[in-house]
């Protein structure tokens with residue numbers, strides 16, 4: 001699901017703007033990001049290569065076994081800059097471990113040391129630099145028209161079933177399900193949304209992040225909050241407008257990849273690249289949301305999660321090739337389902353908790369019992385490539401799966417195959433049923449979004465969910 005993940009880097013570069021060459025170098029804004037990119041992998045608080053921890057300003061200046069690596073004003077006298085630009089065998093990063101620091105970046109470090117190797121006013125020399133960088137980072141304003149299609153990693157229907165909310169680039173976009181017309185844009189701090197669910201009151205919980213940098217779960221009022229109208233589209237500020245961004249549940253140092261909420265809205269679970277799933281109790285309302293458990297049950301990224309309606313079971317899908325079940329009340333792992341023997345991308349659960357479903361890189365949909373021994377009940381093939389998501393219909397005993405084979409498939413809860421939904425032209429990463437169970441929507445790697453009728457599998461609308469993009473969208477073939 002996460003390959004080809006840097007497709008947007010060209011846009012990120014575009015948005016980053018030109019480097020300022022003449023102004024005084026700022027440690028936190030100019031130097032620290034270069035160190036984070038090139039050095040922290042080995043010189044963090046855990047690895048401390050050469051006994052050198054670079055994660056605070058104080059420690060950078062103190063150095064490792066060889067002593068102070070920076071002589072303020074004299075870049076050539078300490079090891080810090082010299083090791084980046086040296087032609088000797090001993091270089092930093094070590095020659096066999098990585099590319100040299102780009103010349104223009106090394107020049108920034110050199111200039112900073114020449115100017116006295118100072119820390120910016122107002123920053124504690126003992127402050128954790130990764131955290132400091134994260135706090136200071138400002139999300140870019142999404143472009144009016146996208147130069148590249150956005151990868152659709154998540155989508156959901158609005159509670160009335162009339163619109164589809166789609167994860168954009170540093171924003172959520174809302175589209176009319178019947179016409180594919182853009183209705184609303186909501187700016188977000190997260191670069192990407194990976195999971196989203198409406199809470200019973202109509203607020204939208206969104207899990208997302210910026211790959212390798214940060215991840216979060218935030219809750220937005222996208223239905224009632226007001227924004228400004230630009231070119232006929234309402235634009236809401238989910239970054240700083242407190243009427244739009246109503247709750248910030250948590251943030252971590254890498255993407256949050258999945259989110260699940262019980263139908264009563266009392267339990268929310270979200271997990272991702274830090275291998276953990278955080279479980280929140282929302283029974284006293286969002287304002288009093290309480291983190292009750294941090295479940296670390298997988299050896300690798302958690303790619304999918306689902307909750308049984310009674311909030312008893314948490315089902316998870318792992319890059320560690322297993323699906324697992326956690327008993328939330330007993331706080332223990334109850335099932336490990338190993339049958340996929342490859343990456344498990346998605347899980348779903350029957351509302352009454354009697355059946356678990358999982359899909360993965362083995363192209364299979366499998367079912368098993370969340371309260372059982374981890375034995376498979378049945379499996380079903382059909383997709384021609386990796387299967388990324390499985391979702392359960394809220395009203396009917398039906399499932400939908402989405403795949404790298406560019407299709408969505410419908411299944412009965414006993415895994416009998418139903419309609420194959422086509423019309424998208426790339427990997428289908430996201431799929432969701434409408435609240436009344438009558439429609440299914442899916443989103444693909446190239447920005448495509450399709451909406452189909454569950455009853456007969458006919459397409460309602462296929463459009464590209466990248467605002468302003470110019471594409472020739474082929475009309476869906478009627479069957």
Ligand code: HEC
Nearest residue numbers: 038039042049050052063064065066067069079092093097
């Ligand atoms: C792939 C791992 C790796 C990366 C990335 C890396 N280093 Fe190192 N570094 C090491 C190892 C291992 C040592 C200890 C061996 C040595 O001193 O040559 C070391 C030692 C050092 C030392 C000497 C510390 C002392 O007092 O002994 C300095 C200074 C240093 N690194 C600076 C940097 C800088 C600056 C960067 C980023 C531009 C960087 N390193 C990136 C692995 C790394």
